[in-house]
Amino acid sequence: xxxxxxxxGGLVQAGDSLRLSCAASGRTDSSNFMGWFRQAPGKExxxxxxxxxxxxxxxxxxxVKGRFTISRDNAKNTVYxxxxxxxxEDTAVYSCAATTRPxxxxxxxxxxDYWGQGTQVxxxx
Numbered sequence: 001x002x003x004x005x006x007x008x009g010g011l012v013q014a015g016d017s018l019r020l021s022c023a024a025s026g027r028t029d030s031s032n033f034m035g036w037f038r039q040a041p042g043k044e045x046x047x048x049x050x051x052x053x054x055x056x057x058x059x060x061x062x063x064v065k066g067r068f069t070i071s072r073d074n075a076k077n078t079v080y081x082x083x084x085x086x087x088x089e090d091t092a093v094y095s096c097a098a099t100t101r102p103x104x105x106x107x108x109x110x111x112x113d114y115w116g117q118g119t120q121v122x123x124x125x
Contacts, residue, residue, distance in 0.1 A: 001027040002114040004096050009119030012086055016123070020081040022096030022116060031098040031114075033106050034079045036070060038092035038121075048094070049081060050106040059106055064090075086123045093118040 035050035
């Protein structure tokens, strides 16, 4: 009942910045948390960042804290991931996710109900 569409990925040099967007449609009023995950070739999907929609509280993986910022625009039903000081190790397919659950481990992909198709981010050195 919720559809998510990511955009903003691309090919950049190390040290550059990108802003990813995730536009939500459908019954978005039921979502409590939205998150960003990424998956690189040969690796498992990993947590990047999450936001509690109502309160605007944010959470980050240690690997991106201080470089990435997650934010929301309630009027546009959109969540953003601002990525600064990008490193080659950030190369991955980035996906956004939403959950209707009011509580849980936001770092665990299993709690999320809906997923976007993903957008490719490639960082060269």
